Amino acid sequence: MNLPEQFLTKMKQLLHEEYDVFIRSFGEEKSQALRVNNLKIETDDFLQKSPFCLEQIPWVETGFFFHGKDRPGKHPFHEAGLYYIQEPSAMVVGEFVDPKPGEKVLDLCAAPGGKTTHLASKMNGEGFLLSNEIQPARAKILSQNVERMGIKNAVVTNETPDRLAERFPSFFDRILVDAPCSGEGMFRKDEEAREHWSLGNVEICHVRQVNILKSAAAMLKPGGRLVYSTCTFSPEENEGTISSFLEQHPYFEIEEVQTYKDFSHGRKEWVTNSADDIEKSIRLWPHKMKGEGHFIAVLKKLEGDITPCLKQPQAKVDSIILKHYKEFAMQSLNIVPTGKFVSFNDQLYLLPDEMLSLEKLKVVRPGWHLGTCKKNRFEPSHALAVSLKSADAKKSWNLSVGSEEIISYLRGETIQASGEKGWYLIEVDGHSIGWGKLAGNCMKNHYPKGLRWMGNNILSKSS
Missing domain, CATH: 3.10.450 (Nuclear Transport Factor 2; Chain: A,)
Known part of the structure; x- marks a missing residue:
């Protein structure tokens, strides 16, 4: 793997004796994982039905590593929204946001939707989730994932952070800023991230991150929780961004949260004018755990005016x-x-x-x-x-996960059926996956054309 030379030089200066084992981790196979969607299925029920070889992720109860031979991305359970395929380190972020049912929650930089769907699952359909993405094409992907996971209480916007701050002053109980960054933590899995990296871009990201946090701060209630995360190793974008933010917003503090044994902490010595408690922030390293690189800071807003919305x-x-x-x-x-x-x-x-x-x-x-x-x-x-759940519909038609009928349905083909005419909730092993409309002995297929499987898809094929 070709890594940028300036990146290697920088990491060697930071890590010293850890540098060699850190670099070796880039040659190791990346960990793959899925997170069970409790809006649609309980975790124990999923484990009984799962065709995959799964291993519990220690830091998230609903998260599981899957083996390389498994390909869950094109399985009917995936199309039914029973799980979300997510990088295992990224699941840590939603755990620290830890939203409660009934709260008002903002995911400010939300695409493609992994963390949004994690927050929604924890909220259990109660409260209000605003998921925002500034790039229009990515906002559409975010919306599609919100739909697939059966989320009812979310609004998806395509706005700038400062525009949202005007509309929602002191409004949210919890805010996640999964900030755009230089992406160093994704180098192992993303060639494009390696190609676009530069020291100049690191500085551009730092400035952008501080501005996004400023808007987020204005939208958080006093006493609320703001979680900042990146998928980069760069101190400028991690300890540096949080230190700059806290200097400008002294009514925030870093919260100390319980961590897993293989997690590390922020490094005060890596930035000038470091915040006093920067060691309470969290670093995830690929040479210390099964996952990619992440940085997380959990912040609490101590005071502030309540501006009427x-x-x-x-x-x-x-x-x-x-x-x-x-x-x-x-x-x-x-x-x-x-x-x-x-x-x-x-x-x-x-x-x-x-x-x-x-x-x-x-x-x-x-x-x-x-x-x-x-x-x-x-x-x-x-x-x-x-x-919908099965009991929510007057008529439903269940298809077995291993049947030819479920493959036919996902391809958009009609299904032979008999019964009372009208709309049927189509299910796979008891879990909703779409609509069908019965007339005569023919179940007309209403699975969206843009989602239909093409060619000779099989249950184990990846997306």
């Missing part, structure tokens, strides 16, 4: 769309979702209760997508399907 105006909803939705729901669902509805063109969404005004925000997903009104009829969304 904009009141939530009445959400605008098309009465015709709402009428057709209610007709569908009464015919097809045992539990009819209700609350604050909003419609955009022919799309119907259910807003989280705590969401403020959507006006003048770039919103990718304004809440739980319920469906679309087409030709005076309501067509339920894929997001609605994958967030």
Whole structure:
């Protein structure tokens, strides 16, 4: 593996006697892992059904290493949102954010969605999760992952941090800033990160990170928790960024949190004008644990003014769309979702209760997508399907994970079936995966075209 020369020189100066074993870790096989989505399945239940060879990750109860021979990325359980494939060190971040059901939580730099889906699982569908991504293409990927994991209480935005700070002053109980960084911790798995690295980019990232943290600080309630993380080794972007932030925001402090035995701590001697308690921050090293490089600082806001937020105006909803939705729901669902509805063109969404005004925000997903009104009829969304339990639907059709029928369904093909006509919640081993509509003896396939398996996909194929 070709590593940048300036990076090697820098790390040798920092690590001294640890340098050789650190460099050798780049030649070792990377660890792979998945995290069980407790919104859809309990961990013990998943372990009983899992076809993979799994090993518990010590620092996260729902996380498991999988072996190289396993390819869970194109398994029906993945499409049903039963787990998220996530780098094992990255799971530490969500554990330290530790959101509680009912809280208001912000993931400020959220794409592609691994940490957002971790936070949502911990919130158990209660409270409000705002997931933001500044890059439009990545925001769409974030929204897709929110949908696949069956998350109901999240809004996805495509905004700058300072614009959100204007809208949500002193609003959130917990905020995650998984900051854009130089990506040194991903060198082992990402060739592009190695190619784009430079000392100049490290400094650019540091400046950007301090500005993002400034916006995050304005959005956090007094007493709230702000977790800052990067996937880089660079002291300038880690200890340096946190020290600069604390110098400008003295009403924050670094919290000491319980750590796993193989975790390390921040290094005061690596930056000038270091914060007094920088050793309370956390470093994850690939030569000390099974995972890539990360830095994490858990911060607490001690004081601050409570600035009134904009009141939530009445959400605008098309009465015709709402009428057709209610007709569908009464015919097809045992539990009819209700609350604050909003419609955009022919799309119907259910807003989280705590969401403020959507006006003048770039919103990718304004809440739980319920469906679309087409030709005076309501067509339920894929997001609605994958967030439902079997008992929530009046009619369901279960497919075995090892059957030809589930492969046919994921390819978008029709399925032979018999029963009462209408909408059916399609399941794989009892877990929702999409919609089908039965007419005659033919179950018409409503699995989204953009998600359908192509060619000769098999259960073990990776994504």
